[in-house]
Amino acid sequence: MKSKSQEPLIREYLYGKYTRPKNYLNELGYRVEFEKQKEIRKIYLEVTDRCNLNCAICYRKSWDEKDMDRDMTDETLEKVYRDMESLEGIQKIVLGGIGEPFYHPRILDVIHRLKEYPLHITTNGTLLTEEIIEALTGTVQEITVSIDGIGEAFCDIRGIGLDGITDGIRALQKRKKENDTAYPKISIQFVASKTNIDQIFNVIDLSSEMGCREVIVSHLIPQSDEKKNDYLYGFHTGQEKKLKRLWHDIMQHAKIKNISVQLPSITLQTERECPFIEDVTTYITAGGDVVPCYRFSHPYEEYVFGRKKRVQKHSFGNIHEKTLLNIFNSKEYRNFRYTIHCNFYPSCMDCDLVDGCEYPMTTEEDCYGVRPTCADCLWARKFVSCP
Secondary structure, eight states: OOOOGHHHHHHHHSSSSOOOOTHHHTTTTOOOOOOSBBBOOOEEEEBSSSSSOOTTTTGGGGGGOOTTTOBOOOOHHHHHHHHTTTBBBOOEEEESSSGGGGGGGTHHHHHTTTTTEEEEEEOTTTTOOOHHHHTTTTSEEEEEEEEOOSSSHHHHHHHSSSSHHHHHHHHHHHHHHHHOOOOOOEEEEEEEOOTTGGHHHHHHHHHHHHTTOEEEEEEEOOOSSGGGGGGOBBBSSHHHHHHHHHHHHHHHHHHHTTTTEEEOOSBOSSSSHHHHHTEEEEEOOOSSSSESSSSSSSOOOEEETEEEEEEEOSOBTTTTTTTTHHHHHHHHHHHHHHHHHHOOOOOOOTTTGGGSSSSSGBOOOOOOOSOOOTTTTEEEEETSSSO
């Protein structure tokens, strides 16, 4: 194990000259200049981090936040509304996050206040009441409902039967037809693991029968030691051919059912790309903190390739202290986006030293000195995706 005094030596040994003179880029014939901007294209708005379910695969299993289980207050919501008025280029607002958005006591007011924006809601689908269906119809552009199996397979993961969810989806589809509108378009999200991957064909069939447009498949991020090896992704091994064949069969089955299917990567690739940064996205937590993505919105434990990792929450500021645009344009946030966009950070997943190194144990810092570190991010490697 390394000590703090060894860090400079380790960095120099692994990566050569670690520090650069201030005029280093000028010596190469170019410079990087950050410009403040008014555009944020996509905003994840976590109106609540509470949920009415206790799913077996949820991040909440390892939360240790003292201020968890919160609804976004009226004061915070009003500040969000005001701050968004000064923004340009908003292409989508996602009401979602770690909590269940329809669990917020004033979700109907939120939908009404944001109806002028392109709205996308992610939900477990258990709270599609007549009142909510009426508010969604013709107002919200998209909703994504989590369905990871049918029958006992679904109940084992979500702790609840599927009938109430499918009844809600069918009722929404009926209301859309009555109102002669195509909105909201409905997609299904399926979190795939070794335990439930055989259910994907049933879920595609169900999606087609309910008139849903798309199935989004994402790999499981294990949250417990018990499930740490339940993931499907991996390195280039004999398992790759089997998964490629399965992915092909899924695509063919979806085509027959007239369903669009989005599949994640199977094996670790060289390419890294952060969808949150490339889409000019930010995330506002229920408490008003501005964080870069889902992953850094709350502290929790995850397992990456079977390795336990402590994810730290990382906020660049709170909207009660500064405007959203000022936070987004802060030096720290712009430096972070530039660093990740340019891949100026290591890859722990395929590093030869990963098993004997302390850095991969948390997201606090990596061996390049990047804080917080994305060196183990499953989103950047296209194993995990969000609507």
